[in-house]
Amino acid sequence: MSQEETVTPQDDLPRPERVPFFQRLLDNPFLLLFLGVVMPTVFYIMWGIMEIATLPVAP
Amino acid sequence: MAQFRVCPDSGFYFDKNAESLMKANAVAGAVFLLIAGLLGLGVILTRWQEVHLLPADVFYQVLTGHGINALIFWIIFFEIAILYFASSTLLRTRLAAPRWAWLGFALMIIGALMNNIAVLQGNSSVMMTSYAPMQAAPHFYLGLILFAVGALIGCMVFFGTLVIAKEDRTYEGSVPLVTFGAITAAIIAVFTIASGAIILIPTFLWSIGYVGHIDAAMYRVIWWGMGHSSQQINVAAHVSVWYLLVGVLFGARPMSEKVSRMAFLLYILFLQLACAHHVLVDPGLSAEFKVFNTSYAMYLAVLASMIHGLTVPGSMEVAQRQKGLTKGMFEWLRKAPWGNPVFSGFFLSLVIFGFLGGITGVVMGTEQINLIIHNTIYVPAHFHATVAVGTTLAFMALTYLLIPVLFRRQTFLPWMAKWQPYVFSAGMTLMILFMLGAGTLGVSRRHWDMDFTGAMLAFEYPGTAYTMMAVAGIGGVLGVLGGVMYLVVTVGSLLFGKKLDESAGLLQGFGVPLAPSSYTVEQPERLPMAPKLAVEEHGSAGFEAPGTFVLAMFLLVCFVVYYFINWDYLASVWPLS
Amino acid sequence: MSSFLPPAERNWWSTPVGKQEVIWVGIALVWCLIMFLMMPYWHLYGKQNLSSEAYQTTPAKFQQRVDEMVAQYQVGEEAGMPIVKPPVGSDVYMLGRLWQWYPILELEKDQPYRLHLSSMDWNHGFSLQPVNINLQIIPGYEMVLTVTPDQAGEFTVVCNEFCGIGHHVMLGKIYVKEN
């Protein structure tokens, strides 16, 4: 799951006003893509698979 | 060479490639909706026990086809069209890599056909979930894989188009909220498709004998990484469509860009965790895993939906009040264009999604409450409120907008279009409510025979369960009628609707562009920022949308009451630990 | 003037948010936290919680357990299926296979049992009716939960996960007797 090499800080264009951090985050689809894929991959897929894989064998 | 046309009615700029692709994807989606709807009729007429139309094997075959065609093919084709609209059209930019986009489309068509053929051949009646170790024919999985690859290409074209728009500076400032919602949908789609690849590729290899064993429990976890996330694509997509429609219909602007976008951010971060809804009564997963994931990490995505639930109608109310509809709490709503299917479709989608789909979803996704609901017919009832009304009806409403704007035809049989959202949602609501009831009585989903004919042991459901399934049956038939009306209007418009552009022929449904003379714009003007508000207007006591607030509080009260009723019901079943 | 144009302010993040939205977000957040806390609360004080005790197993191994129990505690037969009355508090087994729940169990009211469930072939759905408790039964995994039937009577296990053409005839029984 590593289609996210594209995470580049896009927002170095000159800007008339200083744009707050959160707005810059929300203006950056690729950073959001990265976050949106990592979150469920770690918390749902990896955590879930680990729990199943580490179940003890029936006595 | 001029590549854009400007729609004289709406002012939208359409890139020639993007336009053709949108049409082809939307039309393909409608075709699969037709298939799904006809199969749905077979399903509901079998579940209506007094009718019990189909034999068991055909029922399971038809149910498999219904689920896949409705949930996957119809919705995703239409969503690809929405992605191209939200990027190319809304940002006034050319579509990135149109050839790739066509390749993606072709793969999706081939995949969808291949999968349908597998189901039709009869040895792949495994339900859309195809839980291993139950096995379908190899081309059942291969079809889904090809479809997913095609959809992934569509997402990449969408992201590419965003990059082009940014580089060419085709818009001022940040992307519009609707586009931001589409970005949310596309992000969720990437995770969805990745999960699908992780599970379907090994399963395909297993079906042709290259892999020896698929673990049944892991299959469920990863499959739902795809299966549930794909519903979250729908949520993000139809919420964006709601924002678009209130913008087009009322000139509404978001009440607050920040709040609405943060709500989408909560979707991006947390919505997909709820895949865990489906494994709450599976063996071996810990309570911590279930509680954290099923609650989207403390219900943060529910928070987001409740925010949209306020801001979508709220922004409409604000716009209506500015037009002078200020009497009382609800004049803005009473005097809305109820005869316009774009509006009625949107509003019914919003209300039914919120009241029926949203509330039941959160309730049954509660870790312990799931024990009394898992795999009962309550579950399909819930998701018909979310996808079959919420998403599907929102897309239908959007279609009525697009017939003149995108397809350049006048609506065929406008009276039918006017009634369609009401018929469809009345039927579906009836079906949903009574299937919820039957599920509470324990009637199971995906089940051919409530009478258990031929079983060695016997069991009888209470008589009310039969009555409920019969009423659900009547509702379902009405719902199918509503679906047929939609297709009569859309197909009829393409065939017989008055042409608004001389060259808007039938072939455009297959992606043939209009005559070259329709495309007159080389590069549209840069998309300006929304005009600033002259004065910050506030209604009573700083409440800009008091009517909406009342409605939202009403939703909350229903939610709270229903939530605790279900805890109470849970408390009455056998103790478990 | 609309949702499909770029925001009116370049720096929209700093535009103040209306009072109404702030209040609604506050209310909704409180409700979300209540819903979240209900789940741990129920783990502590509620009586219906699914255990996460489970084992990796094989159909053969699980079948053997079931057979041992049947051999030891069979008390009758119905429709060709053994009725088993294991001691109170003991480990009891039920397996799902195409297309039956095996064997029939006879339990005592208000007594706890450690119920082991697994599947011999495909996914099955353990749906206890008319109580309405529903569990997913997966081949290769053995789920263990402590149940305390608190009603006497005849109960049916319906299969509510699609398991092929005989899915609708897959029924099982649990009898609960007053002691």
Ligand code: HEM
């Ligand atoms: C138009 C009228 C429709 C009718 C009468 C209808 C009826 C039904 C019924 C009764 C079931 C449950 C059957 C069972 O579990 O035994 C079902 C399942 C389902 N429906 Fe529909 N439906 C309709 C439209 C839709 C639409 C528009 C969608 C999605 C966009 C949809 C998606 C599904 C899915 C995903 C399933 C689950 C299939 C499975 O269990 O594998 N349906 N439908």
Ligand SMILES: [Cu+2]
């Ligand atoms: Cu079964």
Ligand SMILES: [Cu+2]
């Ligand atoms: Cu079954």
